[in-house]
Amino acid sequence: MEAPNMESPALPPKTNRPLWQKIIAALGANQRFFWTTFWLLIAFVILLLPLFYANLVGKIFLAPAFLWAFAFLMVGIVTGFIFGVPTIITSGPSAADTQQQAMKDNKKAEKIVQANTNLTQISDWLTKVIVGAGLVELSKIPGFIESVSKKMAKGMMVPGVVNNEAFAAVFSGAIIVLFLSYGFVCGYLVMRIVLTEIFSD
Numbered sequence: 001m002e003a004p005n006m007e008s009p010a011l012p013p014k015t016n017r018p019l020w021q022k023i024i025a026a027l028g029a030n031q032r033f034f035w036t037t038f039w040l041l042i043a044f045v046i047l048l049l050p051l052f053y054a055n056l057v058g059k060i061f062l063a064p065a066f067l068w069a070f071a072f073l074m075v076g077i078v079t080g081f082i083f084g085v086p087t088i089i090t091s092g093p094s095a096a097d098t099q100q101q102a103m104k105d106n107k108k109a110e111k112i113v114q115a116n117t118n119l120t121q122i123s124d125w126l127t128k129v130i131v132g133a134g135l136v137e138l139s140k141i142p143g144f145i146e147s148v149s150k151k152m153a154k155g156m157m158v159p160g161v162v163n164n165e166a167f168a169a170v171f172s173g174a175i176i177v178l179f180l181s182y183g184f185v186c187g188y189l190v191m192r193i194v195l196t197e198i199f200s201d
Contacts (some may be wrong), residue, residue, distance in 0.1 A: 012167075018064055024087045033193050033194060036189055036193060039119075040185075040186055041188070043182060044182070047069075047178055047179065047182060048069075050171075050174070051065050051066065054171060057132065057163060058158055058161060059157070059158060059161065059167055059168065060156040060157055060158060060171060061155075061156055061158060063155075064152075064155045064156045065156050065175065068152055068156070068172070068175055068176075069175050070179075072175065072176055072179040072180045072183065073179045073180075073182065073183040073186075074183065075180060075183060076179065076180040076181065076182060076183020076184040076185075076186070076187060077183040077184070077186055077187035078183075078187060079130070079183070079184050079187065080183065080184040080185065080186060080187020080188035080190075080191065081187045081188075081190075081191050082122075082123050082126050082127060082130075083123070083127055083184075083188055084186075084187065084188040084189075084190075084192045085119055085123035085191060086120070086190030086191075086192075087120055099194070122133075145173055145176055145177070146169075148171065148172070148176060149169045149170070149172035149173040149176065150169050150172075152168075152169075152172035152175070152176075153165060153168035153169040153171070153172045154168075156168050156171070156172065177191055183196075
């Protein structure tokens with residue numbers, strides 16, 4: 001009597017896994033993502049503390065401060081995504097070469113499905129535009145931040161407090177720089193660490 005076959009069933013190919021399995025595999029592949037997420041969350045909490053403190057001492061309203069902070073956070077995340085989009089490199093034959101070979105062999109040409117590189121092309125174009133425009137207008141950036149900060153301060157500051165307008169303006173400028181930079185780092189790291197591995201599948 002032969003012993004029953006106790007071998008585990010074969011796992012589905014890596015390329016045929018559902019998206020949620022790819023995400024879980026990417027998150028649990030190593031500890032790099034865990035520690036990166038941990039420190040990013042710590043930094044996020046630290047960034048939020050000044051908002052609560054300024055509200056507790058009666059300097060600013062919390063709701064508009066949160067709205068502005070998350071608005072610049074999302075702008076930074078989207079910019080980080082754009083800068084972190086991976087480049088798709090194909091090692092196989094091109095569509096033209098495959099079609100010529102099929103015509104030479106007098107065989108029916110097969111449908112060729114290639115990865116869509118529109119996002120990569122848009123990312124390259126926007127990256128060059130952002131970097132180029134930033135370098136050209138570099139001297140005007142501080143003045144632009146100051147102008148936006150003063151407009152933000154009008155909606156955040158608590159009226160009737162001495163020297164509150166100047167405080168709100170400085171606080172608004174800090175929100176712009178800190179949350180924009182933090183969002184950029186988050187977007188770039190998520191794209192490079194997690195989504196790049198998912199796209200490679």
